[in-house]
Amino acid sequence: MAQPALKGFLRVLSTLCCVIAAGLISACEMQQWNNPYLSAESDENILYSSFAARPKHLDPAQSYSSNEVQFTAQIYEPPLQYHYLKRPYQLEPLAAESVPVAVYYDADGNVLDDNADAGLVAKSVYEIKIKPGIQYQPHPAFSRTNPDSNDDTFSYHALSQDQLDEIDVLGDFAQTDSRELIAADYVYQIKRLAHPKIHSPIFGLMIEYIDGLLDYSKVLGKQLESDEKAWIDLREHALSGVEVVDRYTYRITLKTKYPQFKYWLAMPFFAPIPWEVDRFYAQPGLTKKNITLDWYPVGTGPYMLTVNNPNRQMILERNPSFRGEAYPNEGEPGDEAAGLLVDAGKTMPFIDKVVFSLEKEQIPYWNKFLQGYYDSSGVGSDSFDQAVNISGGGDATLTAEMTDRGISLLTTVATSTYYGGFNMLDPVIGGYGERAELLRRAIAIALDYEEFISIFNNGRGIPGQGPIPPGIFGYEEGINPYVYDMVDGRPQRKSIAEARALLVKAGYADGIDQSTGEPLLLYYDTAAVGPAAKATLDWWRKQFKKINIQLVIRSTDYNRFQQKMRDGKAQIFSWGWNADYPDPENFLFLLYGPNKKAQLNGENAANYVNKEFDHLYESMKNLPNGPERASVIKKMIDIARKDGPWLWGFHPKVFSLQHEWLKNTKPADVANNTLKYKRVDQVARDARRAEWNQPVLWPLYLIIVALVALITPAFIAYKQRQRASAISNSTIGKPA
């Protein structure tokens, strides 16, 4: 009786094995089991990228973070943009006909010279003419019940509950339409910056410049008091500083001279928003379904967001209404040799679709890049050694594994600065007396940022000699003479002996305060907590220990740390700044007295105040780039170096890797609308993916064999026990 059962079992098992094996063999014909995308996409002209955290805002009045701008910059078109290839960065027209030139007026309305003193300027006027014929992406907000009419009878501006019930995402709207971009759309968006419910991050800054913006906000606020949920048609309220001149021209009036304003015109904050779109999204029923302008942007740019599921994937697709734009014909020296001018003059964009997948963890992200499923990648600290070799001279090269895969490395110094700061209001470390100055200088020497960059940043950075990073006008190759010496043509940090000598001069010989006889205790305030921060904090302690100063770490949470900084209660801290625009003013204002953080809530975190520096800043701010401005900047940096409110920290280097099939990539830290320039050779990509991702099946066969080998004796043993007599020595029935 047992024999047929065993035979039956073995028959079932062998059939199962055959079925699995047949399935696996047939599946071998299908390539790339690990392909996270649809196989049908392989022929399409798609770029694959990722994002680590879902963007908070895609409304151009609100979005500011780099992970938001990577989307908004492809969709919205402000009047200006940066030249993709030229360095230093140059502004050029995008939607505008030309880069506007400010006209300055005095209090009597007389036109002033371009170089007029800022004190004489009562207003600056920018008149911006946009290109006619630019069309918006297709969108239901533009759809009219009677497409031939120009009246305001829009299909979806007053949605009924029945209509709402059928809508879940924006793509559920049956009709879409487009319309031409007009100057009034830019004016509408600038008005939105003042809307009390939008909370634009630059509102606080812009009220200092745009005439009437603060009053405009108050007017809107008053209207909201009567009905806080009502939609406000901003066309009905005039803003004195912004007006429509004609269909394609608008005018912005600033209350003062502010030459840096033109850089803001290259940011999505100043992109157009049509009133129809604002009206459409203001419907409460859509908000309840999370269909908002903050979620579904509407622009005139080369791409439009067709899928917005930031929990998984965001997809940009070519905007069918996009007019086309020519790839640059010229760049900086070396661009032609780097193949960056191969597509010169060709119509952009080159890529039809860009798929961004949510990738929170480094390991899957990095492995997908190596498998060819992402076209480019950053270099995380986990994968740094696998990807990059740093030579003794600090030069970065790719490892053999990367070069074998045809991967290339792009490096650039970011337009950022990470610095340590001294609170100049602090009675010990702050102030402008010689004692504190010498103490700060000794610490600046002792704090070895070269070591910091090497240990914590894999060598990716250059020590700061001043606040301005490379690539920004005013940056100089020289050294900070208070911290470095030039030895054999290279900067060399001064010795610890010199730092100790400075301490002696300051009255802190061997870390003892000579006036009290007590050891000098200093405090480092930080939001870094937990085991991950321990190495960095230990490094900080060790640096101070070199000059016998005890450093006490005051770790706290981010909110408390920010509060301390606002109150001017921190003593020594770390801080950073990413450029908003490529102008030295955007870095030097970090040391401008009236911009101090304590009391005034500015960006001068060290609360540094030096009248001469401030005076020079005010002059530098309004000068055009040239020898005069460079000279003023040099003086300012010299003053700041002497006073030493910062430990000058470092300017980070950005490393990025790209596969050989991705073309026209050039690091552009300040420019964000770079997708349109890129091109993908999808044939090469498909070939490489197929080569790299063949499924390896033998371990599966091995597992099946192992399972059979395990199950068969167990089954045999089971059957034997079933057949065993009740009085045998079987263990069945015995207590465990």
Place this chain on the structure above:
Amino acid sequence: MLAYIIRRLLYAIPILIGVNLITFALFFVVNTPDDVARVHLGDKYLNEEAVANWKAARGYDKPLIYNPGASGFDKFQQTIFFEKSAKLFVFDFGAADDGRDIGYDIRQRMWPSLAIAIPSLIIGLLINVTVAMMLAFFRASYIDIVGVIAGVTLMSISSMFYIIGGQYLISKSLHLVPISGYDEGLSAIKFLVLPIIVGLIGGIGSGTRWYRTIFLEEINRDYVRTARAKGLFESIVLFKHVLKNAMIPILTGVVVILPILFMGSLVTESFFGIPGLGSYVIDAIQAQDFAIVRAMVFLGSVLYIVGLILTDISYTLVDPRVRLS
């Protein structure tokens, strides 16, 4: 039974109020609305007016729990507690701090969580019960000893090891499934295989050990001896009699987690890029979006209580001796 359920539901109210008060205190007293506003608005160019506007737009400018400026019941209604916490009792989750509707997001994100949790639970239960039954059958033999050692070893290893090891072996080295990601419909299967396998392997050690103990306890009872004495096949003894009688402790473990399955797994969803509720909570914590965290904590408490009530009810279904009163 109805009276019992109603009584249990009434007991839940003070528990939920307690949970609500604790989370409210944590999020609004420890972390002030000003802090929340600053986190959301960012550091650059931030001024007090922007903070005030942000708070006003989200109702964070009201008093915390008592509004002396209001009249009548509004003294309690026109407060942050009523607006942000008390409304949770009617499952009005409100809007996240970035303006999105939380209820909508929960409804969208519960499905990917369930897509992992339900197969993991069912397949895991089948495997664990089968293996445990096999170990009980071969108790005190070398198969049992090896099985127990393997079980202890598997349960001693961190779940992170299984995740990273699984990704390395199955996706990176063997190229069998995508290393992470998610898709809609049937296309989701290839993304679910790895997290489910990892979850099963990670849970098999503790699961089989637990069920083996239950089965061994049952297997020595008199009714089992009687069944064998009647000459029943061992498979019938085990699957018909032992398993049925072991259902109460099994149900205790399984039914209680059924409702909270859809809350998702924080770690698994993050590592495999699954857009479920687990990663929703992680994202909210990282973004300091306490409206979401508060809603999810409340929802988790409600579901846990529901799970306990369901467990009690299920006792009566598998054991007629149990009566709820």
